[in-house]
Amino acid sequence: MKDHSMNADATSWFRDPTMPGAPIIPRDDWDRAPWNRWTFQHVRDMVATTQVWRGQGQASPLPVALQEIDAIGFEIDGRRETIGAFLQSSYADGFLVLHRGKVVAERYMNGMTARTPHLSQSVAKSIVGTVAGILIERGLVDPGAPVTHYLPELGATAYRGATVQHVLDMTSGVVFDETYTALDSHMAQMDVACGWKERKHPAWPTNVWELILTLKQSECAHGAAFRYRSIETDVLSFILQRVSGMPLADLVSRELWAPMGAEEDAYFTVDPAGYALGDGGFNATLRDYARFALLHLGHGQIDGRQIVPAAWIGEIRCGNPDLFGDVYRDVLPQGAYHNQFWIEDTMRGAYMARGVFGQLIYIDPAAEFAAVKLSSWPEFLDAKRSRTALAAVxxxxxxxxR
Structure with a gap:
């Protein structure tokens, strides 16, 4: 079920109704600052979307035992900070902390409410990776098989010879320019292909599948190094669609969102061909992101139900830090990447789902602890903000x- 709540011919859309007299939101900048302070909570008003149904069952419980956290102090980059000040200064929209199965803190800011869906950007990758683990356990997908076993069309691309595991770990070796602010990068093409921006270059791909088919160059051997490439999650998503015979949004609903006991429907943005954007178009409420974290803390089990194989959850933390490049060590000096999750420290085993503009789900099974932060930073990436958020949680x- 798609929600085409936009005027495709307009060069700009509507005024933020919460700000009388505010400028009209520009068509090509709706997901950038300062507009993202409003649009990240209203994405289905900006682009086409498709529903991720929560199902008919009861929502899984989230027991509450609130504690005071604002006065907790921490040090980052030589300065002292408190959690209260951090939440006020970090463009936070929602913040929730889980400890030993209970919600110990839950905050809504910038107009967000408990029922407001929020864009999570690349947290979507970890949603898709979790569903992949379910299908792998069933034998529908073999991580050691070539990508072309499932998508033979990619034999004419640089994905020839790459395995599903290479895609899961973003170690395929395929050239994909992830530069968010460059006007001629692959990410600029992705913005158009996924339906987020107007198509201004006639030769550019019209949808995400077409973009994948243009990737003909390699930068290194498959498996040689981790390079963050959003398109890898889309390749994985097309594999999951091919083996299941279902659109991605319906698959996520059937395998994860409904069985997990989500309280609200979620939704994906969709490209002009109807593909749900697996690499960054997922929207859900703060509490349902917390249920996703709780599912991981429970080794794939929530409310007594095993949703994701425990072995897959354990495997997430087994990334290879030797493949992790120096550019990523500024924020995660002991880090790695595996199965569509960031690993903070392979020794401790804490891991994360992360998205640009400050989205974070931090999961530490050893401490029975998780934190969810939904944000609308003015920047795509900011190493100082990322380090501060990690120090805070x-x-x-x-x-x-203690």
Missing amino acids: RAIRDRLS
Whole structure:
């Protein structure tokens, strides 16, 4: 069920109704600052979307035992900070902390409410990776098989010879320019192909599948190094669609969102061909992102139901730090990437789902701790903000674990 709540011919859309007299939101900048402070909570008003149904069952419980966290202090880059000040200064929209199965903090800011869906950007990758684990356990997907076994059309691309595991780990070796602000990068083409921006270059792909088919160059051997390439998640998503015979949004609903006991429907943005954007178009409420975190803390089980294989959840933390490039170590000096998740520290085993503009789901099974932060930063990426967010959640974790 698609929601085409936009005027495709307009060069700009409507005024933010919460700000009388505010400028009209520009068509090609709706997902950028300052507009993202409003649009990340209203994405289905901006682009075409498709529903991820929560199903007919009861929502899985989220027991609440609130604790005061604002005064917790931490140090970052030589300065002292408190959680309260951090939440006020970090463009936070929603923040939730889980400890030992209970919600110990839950905050809504910038007009967000408990029922507001929020764009999570590349957190979507970890949603898709979790569903992949379910289908792999069933034998529908073999991570050691070539990508072309499932998508033979990619034999004419640089994905020839890459395995599903290479795609899961973003180690395929395919050239994909992830530069978010460059006007001629692959990411600029992705913005158009996925339906987020107007198509201004006639030769550019018209949808995500067409973009994948243009990737003909390699930068290194498959499996040689981790390079963050959003398109890898889309390749994985097309594999999941091919083996299941279902659109991605319906597959996520059937395998994850409904069985998990989500409280609200989620939704994906869709490209002009109707593909749900697996690499970054997922929207859900803060509490349902917390249920996703709780599912991971429970080794794939929630409310007594095994939804994701425990072995797959354990495998997420087994990334190879030797493949992790220096550019990523500024934020994660002991980090790795595996199965569509960021690993903070392979020794401790804490891992994360992350998205540009400050989206974060931090999961530490050893401490029975998770934190969800939904944000609308003015920047795509900011290493200082990322380090600060991680220091903040670690400080909360350490205080609760005393």
